Amino acid sequence: MKIVDLRSDTITQPTPAMRAAMAQAQVGDDVYGEDPTINRLETMSAERLGMEAALFVASGTQGNLVALLAHCGRGEQVLLGDQSHTYLFEQGGIAALGGIMPHPLPNQPDGTLRLADIEAAISPDDQHFPRTRLLCLENTHNLCHGTPLTVEYTAQAAAVAHAQGLKLHLDGARIFNAAVSLRVAASELAAPVDSVTFCLSKGLCAPVGSVLCGSAAFIEEARRARKLLGGGMRQAGFLAAAGIVALEEMTKRLSEDHRRAKELAAGLAAIPGLEVSPVSSNLVYFRLTDEVSVDAPEVERRLKAKQVLILARSARHFRAVTHCWIQDEDVTRTLAVMEQVLGSC
Ligand SMILES: Cc1ncc(COP(=O)(O)O)c(C=O)c1O
The missing domain is CATH 3.90.1150.10 (Aspartate Aminotransferase, domain 1)
Incomplete structure (x- = not known):
């Protein structure tokens, strides 16, 4: 039976189309920027999310960590939900490996953070406090019942963050689920944010991988951080080939x-x-x-x-x-x- x-x-297996694409993938050394399949996945991903550039990473956890390492320096602070995946389920990697201080704010039942809480948590320019560099949101919000954050809410949170000089990172592990649920394009959900990760290996069925998207300058920093973490994967185009099928077919x-x-x-x-x-x-x-x-x-x-x-x-x-x-x-x-x-x- x-x-x-x-x-x-995450238990989904690669589809027959993915297995065929993997078998036929053209590959090269990605650390030299020479894997055509990874390059194609990154270009497609950036276009889909409405960003300048993208970076193929091993997992959602690695994508979030690389993003936070690129946004924040040691001793700097990130505001994030107390029910967020990054705060609860990523082994405190941002603190352990990046020296980044998490400041958790109460997630509301719909996955949002209160705008007033965000504003109040941003450190003043005072030598007693860590500098607050970043706000993180999660869409859909896993622990908050898979609820999608709307375009309107994301824009409001971004406005609060940007007004105080913070960047906004979105853990969009299931952003395509959010887009389908809200009947908007993923790029609309990502438009207000500075960086976004999405996972290929969850509902989209690819065997491995996530993609981090952002500005070209940000992705260059993120590429350095990925290498630091041992994430330069060489001929990983075999995996990216399945990711391309995930993006083209499985989001539908x-x-x-x-x-x-x-x-x-x-x-x-x-x-x-x-x-x-x-x-x-x-x-x-x-x-x-x-x-x-x-x-x-x-x-x-x-x-x-x-x-x-x-x-x-x-x-x-x-x-x-x-x-x-x-x-x-x-x-x-x-x-x-x-x-x-x-x-x-
Ligand atoms: C919202 C969210 N972010 C990040 C991750 C991490 O993804 P991975 O398991 O690929 O590291 C998950 C995994 O379930 C998740 O649900």
């Missing part, structure tokens, strides 16, 4: 994932014992109500025994993610199995 794997969109089908996420959420909400958060992209967050006697890890184990994989995020909370490998019948089966498991608790 097929395993229905809803743990993450994300609305299917969003439709299935909504169907999954509606079905889960109808099961006694579950409470589901609002869904606006491919991430479905839900929790066990107090009446359910077992905890989420136990439910996770019982689902797994029936070939359905869902992530227990805490004692009561779960996340399920739809992606290219989840079809309508998988949603139906997940709901039936969940009903069975909770019915027996």
Whole structure:
């Protein structure tokens, strides 16, 4: 029986078109700027995001780290959400490797940071304080239920940051999900920001890689930072070839994932014992109500025994993610199995 794997969109495998493109890719030494496939992916990515230049990196984590190293010096401060991926899930790399001081601000349930909080957190020009150089936002916001940040909000946050001389970096790991959800172009979402990363290896199904986009001067700095981190990958055009297919083909089908996420959420909400958060992209967050006697890890184990994989995020909370490998019948089966498991608790 097929395993229905809803743990993450990172589990997606490269498509047949990607495997073919990888097999045929022309490659060269990228540290010399001579890999034609990487060069093409970078040009395409910059165009798609409306930026001057782009840099292929190993992962979303590396993209954010390289971006922050290029924007901030040691001892300088970045404002970011207390629920953001960069703050919580990137091992504190910006502090460990960059000496950059994170100043977390409360993420609102919709993934935004209050403009007043941003303004109040910017250090005055005073020798007691670190210089605040950067604001980071995340779109869609993973922990805030995959909610997309609007063009209007991003522009407002950028205006606050820019008025005080800060730059704005966007962790757009799932920016194409945001674009589909809001029915705007990714370039509109990125227009107010100074740099943006997006991931090829999540819902877009490429096996490896993310892209960092920004001005030509910024990307030159970022290229140095990537090399510093050991990220000069030589003939990585084999990976970029899959990334090109991801960008050209796979961004077109994300609305299917969003439709299935909504169907999954509606079905889960109808099961006694579950409470589901609002869904606006491919991430479905839900929790066990107090009446359910077992905890989420136990439910996770019982689902797994029936070939359905869902992530227990805490004692009561779960996340399920739809992606290219989840079809309508998988949603139906997940709901039936969940009903069975909770019915027996
Ligand atoms: C919002 C966000 N940013 C960054 C990342 C990091 O991406 P990677 O796993 O490629 O390092 C993730 C990974 O899930 C993410 O959800």
